[in-house]
Amino acid sequence: xxxxxxxxxxxxxxxxxxxxxxxxxxxxxxxxxxxxxxxxxxxxxxxxxxxxxxxxxxxxxxxxxxxxxxxxxxxxxxxxxxxxxxxxxxxxxxxxxxxxxxxxxxxxxxxxxxxxxxxxxxxxxxxxxxxxxxxxxxxxxxxxxxxxxxxxxxxxxxxxxxxxxxxxxxxxxxxxxxxxxxxxxx
Amino acid sequence: xxxxxxxxxxxxxxxxxxxxxxxxxxxxxxxxxxxxxxxxxxxxxxxxxxxxxxxxxxxxxxxxxxxxxxxxxxxxxxxxxxxxxxxxxxxxxxxxxxxxxxxxxxxxxxxxxxxxxxxxxxxxxxxx
Numbered sequence: 219x220x221x222x223x224x225x226x227x228x229x230x231x232x233x234x235x236x237x238x239x240x241x242x243x244x245x246x247x248x249x250x251x252x253x254x255x256x257x258x259x260x261x262x263x264x265x266x267x268x269x270x271x272x273x274x275x276x277x278x279x280x281x282x283x284x285x286x287x288x289x290x291x292x293x294x295x296x297x298x299x300x301x302x303x304x305x306x307x308x309x310x311x312x313x314x315x316x317x318x319x320x321x322x323x324x325x326x327x328x329x330x331x332x333x334x335x336x337x338x339x340x341x342x343x344x345x346x347x348x349x350x351x352x353x354x355x356x357x358x359x360x361x362x363x364x365x366x367x368x369x370x371x372x373x374x375x376x377x378x379x380x381x382x383x384x385x386x387x388x389x390x391x392x393x394x395x396x397x398x399x400x401x402x403x404x
Numbered sequence: 405x406x407x408x409x410x411x412x413x414x415x416x417x418x419x420x421x422x423x424x425x426x427x428x429x430x431x432x433x434x435x436x437x438x439x440x441x442x443x444x445x446x447x448x449x450x451x452x453x454x455x456x457x458x459x460x461x462x463x464x465x466x467x468x469x470x471x472x473x474x475x476x477x478x479x480x481x482x483x484x485x486x487x488x489x490x491x492x493x494x495x496x497x498x499x500x501x502x503x504x505x506x507x508x509x510x511x512x513x514x515x516x517x518x519x520x521x522x523x524x525x526x527x528x529x530x531x532x
Contacts, residue, residue: 240439244432251428259423269431276435335417342418345411361415389411396411 229288236283243283247276253292253363254299260358261303263343267310271302296365296373300355307351345395349388356384357392 231249234242254275258268275298279286286294346354352374359370360381371381518527 240436243439244436247432247435248428251431252423255428255431256421256423260418265427269427269434272431273434273438276431277438280435280439338414338417339421342414345414362419364419392415393411396414 232283232286232288232291235280243280246279250276250279250292250295254295257296257299257358257363258303260346260362261300261354262306263347267306271299271306274302275299293369293372296359296363297375300359300373304351304355341396341399344399345392348391348395353384353388353391356381357388360385361389 231242231245235246251272255268255272258271258275259265262268262271275295278298279295346358349357355374356370359365359373360367365373367378367381367385370376370385371378374381376384514531516529516531518529520527
């Protein structure tokens with residue numbers, strides 16, 4: 219897990235933010251915004267929801283600045299984000315649509331590539347929806363965020379064996395879904 | 405469009421995907437605005453004074469506010485009807501019988517005997 223707050227610059231931003239410096243807190247947010255927003259987006263499938271969750275997570279960070287250890291800040295943020303997504307998902311009615319596929323901007327150079335990216339995002343969104351809450355969190359953290367199995371276990375408050383099992387099941391489901399999806403297209 | 409990405413490629417592409425900076429900017433702006441709002445002293449002061457004013461108004465209102473008493477129960481007084489008075493035959497006026505005066509030795513009281521309709525009741529009226 220990369221830990222920007224564990225670097226000297228990150229540590230000084232954290233210290234200044236603890237002292238009430240809002241500009242320093244802005245710097246701190248910039249260091250972690252991708253971690254929080256993208257994880258929330260993968261887990262909820264909605265950019266608007268992910269932004270709401272990110273806002274809550276950063277406000278929580280602000281309120282807990284004095285208690286947090288820079289060495290475990292990333293892990294703490296992942297955990298709070300995952301929990302906030304679970305809470306939000308429980309509040310949301312199951313039939314509510316997710317709009318992730320249409321929201322991500324494409325950095326593709328041409329229309330053909332753009333179409334491919336949009337379809338890829340759509341397939342990813344649909345396949346993530348096939349997973350259980352825990353499987354989705356494990357897969358997102360392990361394969362999309364690139365955390366180690368131990369780090370995922372730490373974030374989810376689980377064991378490495380459980381995480382391995384969840385990730386394995388999730389990969390099989392995603393693989394099956396992707397194959398069926400493209401088979402049905404041809 | 406002929407290429408069909410497999411699941412690993414999809415995950416890899418998602419891992420490398422980047423969001424527009426504008427999406428992050430929105431979140432940061434909202435967070436900072438929220439913090440500013442919570443830190444702003446005059447807002448806190450306004451909030452506290454507002455609560456104080458409401459509390460004072462409530463305290464002032466309490467003595468003036470009398471508890472509403474429940475309506476008095478209506479008393480249904482039942483006055484029993486007076487029993488019908490028995491029909492009485494008007495009594496004939498008492499007859500006054502003059503009593504023969506005894507020879508007076510000086511001054512003696514005058515006694516008048518009144519007879520009523522009831523033979524058992526006789527009224528003696530002694531007058532000086």
